[in-house]
Amino acid sequence: MHDRSARTRGIALTERQRIAWLRLIRSDNVGPVTFRELINHFGSAETALEMLPELSRRGGASRVIRVASQAEAERELDLADRHGATFVGIGEPDYPPLLRQIVGAPPLLAVKGNLNVASAPAVGIVGARNASISGMKFAGLLAREIGRAGYSIVSGLARGIDTAAHRASLDTGTIAAMAGGLDKPYPPENIGLLGEMTDGQGLAISEMPFGWEPRARDFPRRNRLIAGMALGLVVVEAAVRSGSLITARNAADFGRLVFAVPGSPLDMRCEGTNGLLKDGATITTTADDVLESLRPLSEPDLFTPRPHAGEPPEDTPPALRLPPSDGERERIAEALSQVPAEIDEVIRHTGIAAATVYLVLLELDLAGRLQRHGNGGVSLTPE
Structure with missing residues (x-):
């Protein structure tokens, strides 16, 4: 049902660029933010790859990167090709349009299935793995009606609410964000469901390498993908400490609308959703509660961002800058601690040019001495 002509414009990577991007994001200590900083500074992934050993050495790495x-x-x-998958870069037409706008968006996504689904406006539906029968029925009802209204349904392929949301939107379009590689779906009992999705009106995406077994610490990254792709996020059932609430926090941080289904105060699975309602989430008892709130945000122009928005430049001449001096490195390192600080604060405190500060932070990052935080802050890693 999704019109491919509605897909956002973009520039396709050459095969050489795709290989260089994949090499860069798979190298040690290179995450999405570091990837973007490297491309911005050096102009291309190929040049950045050449500079990685030198940058990490200058940052004080204890071993060769x-x-x-x-x-x-x-x-x-x-391997991706043998599994019927491919890689989509952040500036390419098939990259989910809203995801590219978040801080730390993955530069490359492994994708398998119907790419048309990624170009439609999306709604995330998440909730408890040990969901109640009524919770799963309601999640399915929401997914079915919201899907029929033209939205893709995004979830995390988990047991319970996620499974109900995916199943109910198989015919209208559904996206599974995965914590492991596309060839390592979790949980195993949803392998059949994933096959139904990718063979039909569904899509699976992951930022992790093929062969990557999902670990507990990988699921928060998966949750960011769900929140980043969606205009709004619906939480059906969630305990106080749950991944669904992490996804809701991500959605709020990204400026997305958060919806919550009220439940009995006696059911621990509803404690988190009731808490979201107290914090200002939109009360949701019908699909229309979601659709009416999203209608003003669903104009086609929203999915036609500025040309190259969120797209790292490629093949531009590298900046001709001298390396930072030892004195500048020392002053920047002294300004940092294990308490996160905004980069602008570091620039003001040290009085050092912004380009130099960013380069020194890159050096520390690649040496494994810097932590980057979701709000754009940085801190030194614990000794």
Whole structure:
């Protein structure tokens, strides 16, 4: 039902660029934010790859940084192809349009299935793994009616509410954000459901390498994908400490609308959703509660961002800058601590040019000495 002509414009990567991007994001200590900073500073992934060992050495690395080889990248591309998957870069037409706007958006996504689904406005539906029968029925009802209104349904392929949301939107379009590689779906009992999705009106996405077994610490990254792709997020059932509430916090941080289904105060699975309602989430008892709130945000122009929005430049001449001096490195390192600080604060405190501060932070990051935080702050890693 989704019109591919509505897909946002973008520039396709060449095969050489795709391999270089994959090598860069798979190299040690390179996350999405670091990837973008490297591309911005050096103009291309190929130049950044050449500079990784030198940058990490200047940052005080205790060992030589591992740089992913061309052979490794080509093997992963071949593996993706054998699984019927491909890689989409952040500036390319098939990249989910709202996801590209968040801080720390993955530069490359492994995708499998119907790419048309990614171009439609999306609604996330998440909730408890140990969901009640009524919770799963209501999640399915919401997903079915919201899907029929033209939205893709995004969830995390987990047991319970996620499963109900995906199943109810198989015919209208559903997206599974995965914590492991596309070839390592979790939980195993949803392998059949994932196959139904990717063979029909569904799509699976992951920022993790093929062969990656999902671990507990990978699920918050998966939750960011769900929140980042969606215009709004509906939480059906959630305990006080749950991944669904992490996803809701991500959604609020990204400026998305958060919806919550009220439940009995006696049911622990509703404690988190009732808490979201106290914090200002939109009360949701019908699909119309979601659709009416999202209608003003669903204009087509929203999905036609500025040309190249969120897209790292490629193949531009690298900046001709001298390396930072030892004195500048020392002053910047002294200004940092294990307490997060905004980068603008570091620039003001040290009086050092912004470009130099960003480069020194890159050096520390690649040396494994810097932590980046979701709000754009940075801190030193514990000794």
